[in-house]
Amino acid sequence: MLPNDRNIILIGYRGTGKTSVGRELARRLNRPFHDTDVLVEAREGRSIRDMVDQEGWAFFREREKAALRSLETIHRCVVATGGGAVLDPENAGVLKAMGWIVLLTAEEGILVRRMRNDPASHGQRPSFSAKDTAELSEQDAIRETTEILTQRMPIYRRLADLVIDTSSATLEEIVEEILCRFSLNGSKEAAASDGSGSRGG
Ligand SMILES: Nc1ncnc2c1ncn2[C@@H]1O[C@H](COP(=O)(O)OP(=O)(O)O)[C@@H](O)[C@H]1O
Ligand SMILES: O=C(O)C1=C[C@@H](OP(=O)(O)O)[C@@H](O)[C@H](O)C1
Numbered sequence: 457m458l459p460n461d462r463n464i465i466l467i468g469y470r471g472t473g474k475t476s477v478g479r480e481l482a483r484r485l486n487r488p489f490h491d492t493d494v495l496v497e498a499r500e501g502r503s504i505r506d507m508v509d510q511e512g513w514a515f516f517r518e519r520e521k522a523a524l525r526s527l528e529t530i531h532r533c534v535v536a537t538g539g540g541a542v543l544d545p546e547n548a549g550v551l552k553a554m555g556w557i558v559l560l561t562a563e564e565g566i567l568v569r570r571m572r573n574d575p576a577s578h579g580q581r582p583s584f585s586a587k588d589t590a591e592l593s594e595q596d597a598i599r600e601t602t603e604i605l606t607q608r609m610p611i612y613r614r615l616a617d618l619v620i621d622t623s624s625a626t627l628e629e630i631v632e633e634i635l636c637r638f639s640l641n642g643s644k645e646a647a648a649s650d651g652s653g654s655r656g657g
């Protein structure tokens with residue numbers, strides 16, 4: 457498979473833009489787009505919030521893992537993962553094998569504000585704590601986000617081939633950066649694989 461035939465996989469915390477960037481990136485590349493949250497909700501016929509409220513987080517994580525497994529053999533696609541998908545080491549291995557991994561990051565306060573302003577949060581982002589997200593003060597939500605990011609960032613960074621801070625970037629700028637780096641990366645890989653990169657000046 458040519459390097460640029462690889463899948464592009466988006467990882468990162470809730471609200472970093474994986475779904476929005478992934479959808480636009482797929483459009484620009486004219487490639488299929490898969491969002492694991494959407495796959496899980498479609499298969500279960502209910503929202504993530506209902507799944508978690510009625511069955512618990514473990515139920516959702518099992519369905520998320522199955523959704524990821526169903527994507528294992530795809531090529532030339534763009535995949536947006538849910539922010540917690542990488543926590544399962546088997547999922548991390550599947551993602552690493554699936555393609556080129558882009559980690560999206562943003563400052564905690566920006567993430568909290570984006571999620572509070574996102575209508576999709578109610579159904580797709582149930583609280584990790586006992587209190588409902590909407591009941592948390594902004595400060596408590598920032599504190600919760602900071603705590604969870606402290607645990608997750610090492611996992612995210614270990615998997616990432618490219619890291620983009622989205623805190624003050626527009627969707628367009630992020631997509632352009634990924635397209636540019638994907639094409640550069642692809643030509644480097646192609647050169648390395650056919651040896652043309654070794655003929656230095
Ligand atoms: N770069 C950005 N600048 C401003 N708002 C953004 C940006 N990326 C995403 N958003 C907004 O943040 C919210 C969450 O985006 P989403 O793509 O669902 O993120 P994720 O899939 O990582 O949770 C949405 O309301 C989206 O419009
Ligand atoms: O970070 C997480 O554990 C989660 C992130 C969400 O997806 P987004 O990252 O697309 O919001 C969704 O999978 C669920 O609420 C769990």
Ligand SMILES: [Mg+2]
Pocket residue numbers: 474475476493536537538
């Ligand atoms: Mg998403």
